[in-house]
Amino acid sequence: MRLTKFEHLEPKSLVEACAILAEHGDKARIIAGGTDILVRMKQRLVEPQFVVDIKRIDGIAEIKSDGAELRIGALVALSDVQKSAAVREQAPALAEAAAAVGATQLQNMGTIGGNICLETRCWYYNQTYTWRQGREACLKAGGSICYMAKASKRCYALYSGDTAPALLALGARVRLVSASGERTIGLEELFVDDGKKPTILNPGELIAEVIVPVAANGQRSTYLKFRRREAIDFPIVGVAAALGEENGVCSKAAIAVTGVGSAPFVAKDSENALLGKKVSQETIAEAAEAAFKQAKPVSDMEVSPAYRKRLVRVLVKDALTKVAGLA
């Protein structure tokens, strides 16, 4: 597989990057670690005329902590996220999620910004150009059919990023910049359940940093992932859980799931099953059942929807049991 021709641009500042992105619009694509986009370029799933390499931009490759928040630059490598003492102490679910991405080489090259913006994936879409010529283009590739759900008018490609559920459970926000200014939004607002375009990022807009509130009042968190091969694989299901207790009752519960739909989802009913109650095997089982009900996987080539749905229940139960110290 060969890359098609493109112009490689290396802005040195966010302002310059945004100006380039605004100038070239849909003909340009951002590259950070390149571990996702280069594969898609080789498969000719994207054929940008301009590749905007943001690796040389100053000031967005560090982790800062002021005691209340962790500010993680979009270019911080996943291996640095997992090694950071501040992240391990104050946002353990994020350190665990970064350590669960693919394999070591991918964690060394891959960035937190690129991981959040990971494109949705599908067995019918993530194939070589030649393979895809054997059938009509799918919705994500510009056609009119979704092979995952043939009667559907929407694309069901799956979101499989590992750090997003951890960040959702930790209540993270993202600072977005573009030529027209900047805005900070909750991570929950970034994702849309549409396989064709999984984020609300406008063309020319990029993530500059991720802001994570530090764990307060003994809040604990974790990320559990089920995948085919432990050595290197996307999650079949990944679950992040954060839990806080005060005076013997649950004062904070946040559970987020990846690998099940076109966007990571927050299991709101699971949270409600725990808040204000004593955390026990019974309330954890109720929370796991609520997540099971909320999960609506569609059929794909990897596992059956029923199996994936059951995995959600198992992982939510295991993650909560772990953070509650009831293992």
Ligand SMILES: Cc1cc2nc3c(=O)[nH]c(=O)nc-3n(C[C@H](O)[C@H](O)[C@H](O)COP(=O)(O)OP(=O)(O)OC[C@H]3O[C@@H](n4cnc5c(N)ncnc54)[C@H](O)[C@@H]3O)c2cc1C
């Ligand atoms: C074999 C293999 C296994 C993998 N396994 C996993 C896995 O288990 N879990 C997992 O989560 N991922 C996995 N990946 C995907 C990928 O390696 C990671 O998601 C990685 O973190 C992507 O980061 P990157 O910096 O390399 O992104 P890039 O490839 O540089 O970019 C990814 C996408 O994000 C956009 N982008 C990058 N940075 C920004 C930014 N700051 N603002 C806006 N848009 C941006 C790019 O335009 C592109 O569309 C795997 C990849 C491979 C090849």
